Amino acid sequence: MIIFKKYLLLNHNQLLMKNTINLLFIIFISSILLTSCNDKKEQQANAAVRSKVFTVDGVVLSPQKLIESISVSGTIKSYEEVELTSEISGRITKLNINEGQFVKSGTLLVKLYDEDLQANLSKLNSQLDIQQEIFDRQAELLSVEGISKNDYEQSKLQIASL
Numbered sequence: 001m002i003i004f005k006k007y008l009l010l011n012h013n014q015l016l017m018k019n020t021i022n023l024l025f026i027i028f029i030s031s032i033l034l035t036s037c038n039d040k041k042e043q044q045a046n047a048a049v050r051s052k053v054f055t056v057d058g059v060v061l062s063p064q065k066l067i068e069s070i071s072v073s074g075t076i077k078s079y080e081e082v083e084l085t086s087e088i089s090g091r092i093t094k095l096n097i098n099e100g101q102f103v104k105s106g107t108l109l110v111k112l113y114d115e116d117l118q119a120n121l122s123k124l125n126s127q128l129d130i131q132q133e134i135f136d137r138q139a140e141l142l143s144v145e146g147i148s149k150n151d152y153e154q155s156k157l158q159i160a161s162l
Contacts, residue, residue, distance in 0.1 A: 086112070128162045135159055 090112035097109055135155045141147040 084109070086110075088112070090114070124162060128159065131155070131159045131162060 092110055093113050094111035095109075096111065097103055097107070103109065135158075138147055138152050138155045142149065142152045
């Protein structure tokens with residue numbers, strides 16, 4: 001009986017050891033399975049985060065001196081430009097302004113050669129004086145009926161045409 005007890009004890013110990021090993025094996029496998037399920041959930045969460053991640057380019061800034069001038073080539077035009085023309089042609093005898101000088105309205109800018117015009121004006125003034133004297137005499141003659149009214153009106157018309 002001792003042998004049988006010994007055999008039973010040994011068997012029981014072996015059985016207990018086998019059961020413990022089996023239990024440990026089952027716990028190990030189940031923990032691996034549970035961990036792998038957790039990894040899938042984490043991978044899905046990481047994939048969702050990765051899909052929302054943006055690529056960004058960056059530049060490192062450093063303080064520099066700001067240059068506030070620009071160099072360009074071109075032509076400058078004045079804000080106001082006036083083109084001068086003369087009503088009559090003639091030779092310029094005097095220029096009364098300097099280039100770039102500001103002028104007011106009515107300022108004499110240029111004097112043209114006008115001696116021939118002055119002579120013509122003098123001639124017309126003398127003709128006007130003569131016609132005025134003739135007109136005055138004809139007015140006296142008309143008042144005494146020494147001339148016709150037609151002659152008087154022609155004299156008046158000649159004064160108006162000068």
